[in-house]
Each structure stands twice: as C-alpha cells, then as structure tokens.
Amino acid sequence: MRLFLLLITVVSLASAQTTPRPQIRGLAHVSLYVHDLDASLAFYTQFLGFEESFSLPGVNGHEGMAFIKINDRQFIELAPETAPSTDRLNHIALETNDAEAMRRYLASRGVKVPDHTPVGRIGNANFSVRDPDGHTVELVQYLPDGWSARDRGKHLGPHRVSTRMMHTGILVGQLAPAVAFYSGILGFVETWRGSPTPARLSWVNLRVPDGTDYVEFMLYGDLPGADHRGTQHHICLEVPSVPAAVAALNASPYRARYARSIEIKTGINRKRQANLFDPDGTRIELMEPATVDGEPAPSSTAPPPHP
Numbered sequence: 001m002r003l004f005l006l007l008i009t010v011v012s013l014a015s016a017q018t019t020p021r022p023q024i025r026g027l028a029h030v031s032l033y034v035h036d037l038d039a040s041l042a043f044y045t046q047f048l049g050f051e052e053s054f055s056l057p058g059v060n061g062h063e064g065m066a067f068i069k070i071n072d073r074q075f076i077e078l079a080p081e082t083a084p085s086t087d088r089l090n091h092i093a094l095e096t097n098d099a100e101a102m103r104r105y106l107a108s109r110g111v112k113v114p115d116h117t118p119v120g121r122i123g124n125a126n127f128s129v130r131d132p133d134g135h136t137v138e139l140v141q142y143l144p145d146g147w148s149a150r151d152r153g154k155h156l157g158p159h160r161v162s163t164r165m166m167h168t169g170i171l172v173g174q175l176a177p178a179v180a181f182y183s184g185i186l187g188f189v190e191t192w193r194g195s196p197t198p199a200r201l202s203w204v205n206l207r208v209p210d211g212t213d214y215v216e217f218m219l220y221g222d223l224p225g226a227d228h229r230g231t232q233h234h235i236c237l238e239v240p241s242v243p244a245a246v247a248a249l250n251a252s253p254y255r256a257r258y259a260r261s262i263e264i265k266t267g268i269n270r271k272r273q274a275n276l277f278d279p280d281g282t283r284i285e286l287m288e289p290a291t292v293d294g295e296p297a298p299s300s301t302a303p304p305p306h307p
Contacts, residue, residue: 021105026094035081039279072151081280103116114128170233192204
C-alpha cells in the first residue's frame with residue numbers, strides 16, 4: 001500500500017511538472033471603473049476616436065458596461081465604479097488560446113483557480129486569478145461564436161488615435177513575487193528595466209510569451225492610496241508619431257472640453273510620449289514604438305525599492 005501511494009504521489013508530481021502552458025498571445029483588455037459612463041464614453045470615442053463595440057445592460061439596478069474597441073483583439077472595458085475615490089483599475093485581461101487548459105495549468109502550478117472555466121456574458125471563455133499584488137488577472141479565450149468574434153472587422157473607425165494597446169502599467173510593491181508569477185508561471189519575458197535615478201529601480205517591462213504586448217511594473221516603496229492610483233495604473237497606446245497624434249487631438253472638437261495641457265516628452269526609455277487623462281484621472285499614455293534615435297535605451301541596474 002505504501003509503495004502504491006508513493007507511486008501515485010510521484011505520478012501526480014510528474015503530471016503537475018509536465019502540464020503544458022497554453023499560449024498567452026497578448027493583452028485582451030483593461031477594465032476600468034468609471035464614475036460617469038457617458039462622460040467616459042465621450043472621452044474615448046469623441047476625443048480618442050474609438051468606437052463602442054458592444055455593451056452589457058446593468059443588473060440589480062446598476063449601470064451597464066461598455067466595450068471600447070482598439071482593434072479586433074483589444075478592448076477597453078468601462079465598468080461602473082463600486083465606490084467613489086477608489087482605484088480605477090478593475091482588472092487586466094490576457095488572451096489565451098485555450099482557457100480551460102490554462103486553468104488546469106495554473107492549478108498545477110499552485111495558483112488558486114475556479115473549479116471550471118465558464119463562458120461569460122459576451123460569449124468568451126474566461127476565468128480570473130489574483131497576482132501577488134492583488135490585481136485581478138483575467139484569462140480569456142475568444143470563442144468563434146462570442147461577441148468579440150462576431151464584431152471582427154467592425155467598429156474600426158479611421159479616427160482612432162491608435163490601433164494597438166502596447167502595454168498596461170500596474171503597481172507592484174515587491175518585485176520578486178511579481179516576477180515569479182508573471183515570468184515564472186505565466187512565462188512572460190523581461191525586456192527592460194528603467195529608472196530616472198541609479199539609486200532605485202522604477203519600472204520593469206515583461207513581454208507576453210507568445211506576442212509583443214507587455215506589462216509594465218510600476219515599483220513603489222510605499223504604494224499610493226487607492227484614490228491616487230489612477231495616474232499610475234495606465235494604458236499605453238502605440239502611435240507612429242506622437243506629434244501627429246497630439247496635433248489631431250488638438251484639432252478635435254472635444255479639445256475644448258479637455259482642460260489639461262498635452263505635453264510631448266521623451267521618456268527614460270528614449271521614446272516620445274504624451275500623457276492624457278480620462279474623466280476619472282486614469283492615465284492614457286501615447287507612445288511611439290521606437291526610440292528617438294533608433295538606439296535601444298540601456299536597461300537600469302538600480303536595485304528595486306523592495307526585492
């Protein structure tokens with residue numbers, strides 16, 4: 001009996017170690033809490049030029065949700081806030097080619113997962129887990145009969161400020177656990193570290209294993225309060241020319257309603273960028289894909305605030 005149990009244990013451990021990881025192809029969407037859905041819709045559609053792909057009605061008397069389309073694979077999800085003056089980030093979503101296989105893989109790596117992979121209200125297979133910093137990470141598989149597939153080729157207007165979400169930035173308190181989760185378990189590949197000072201590391205970029213999108217860790221010694229995280233949690237939209245994108249925004253009729261200045265800067269990563277802020281203060285970063293001189297920015301060797 002003892003030999004039998006030992007064999008079962010060995011087989012189980014071997015199975016867990018050899019459970020293959022499905023693909024993670026890129027960022028599917030970022031879900032943001034908003035205070036006024038109509039105001040947010042106006043910002044993203046009238047100012048940034050995106051179109052609403054589809055929406056969900058509210059339940060139990062709550063306001064509904066809207067899906068802003070960047071391209072056929074990427075969306076910005078606007079959800080009604082659960083409370084005012086709180087973190088605007090609801091969750092980030094990663095696209096996988098097999099959600100159920102991903103659920104089994106994550107379970108084999110000790111990640112807490114649901115008992116099954118449901119099909120959501122818009123017809124895609126999805127489930128959510130928590131990263132070490134408490135961020136909700138949704139894994140989503142676009143199903144052939146889901147709303148995302150149904151909308152393919154639609155709502156891709158010519159006035160979009162961008163056609164791709166390059167990355168999303170999330171707050172990270174301790175680097176090692178975050179790297180263990182995103183790189184060690186999910187298979188992300190670190191591409192760059194940046195900081196304005198050699199004394200302390202500020203950013204770590206990790207690319208999805210089966211695509212070009214990435215997640216940017218925003219490192220903090222002391223994390224800001226929930227009501228001050230909207231300017232740090234952010235969405236980065238790729239644009240071929242930041243000056244051209246800013247010129248188009250300045251020419252938009254919506255510009256008279258946008259009270260902030262729009263400044264073009266060159267970041268520590270040597271890429272031109274400009275920051276916008278939606279009605280809830282969530283930062284929308286416009287960034288060029290290449291450095292200003294074509295040379296890669298050196299990676300920082302500064303120590304993180306916390307290992």
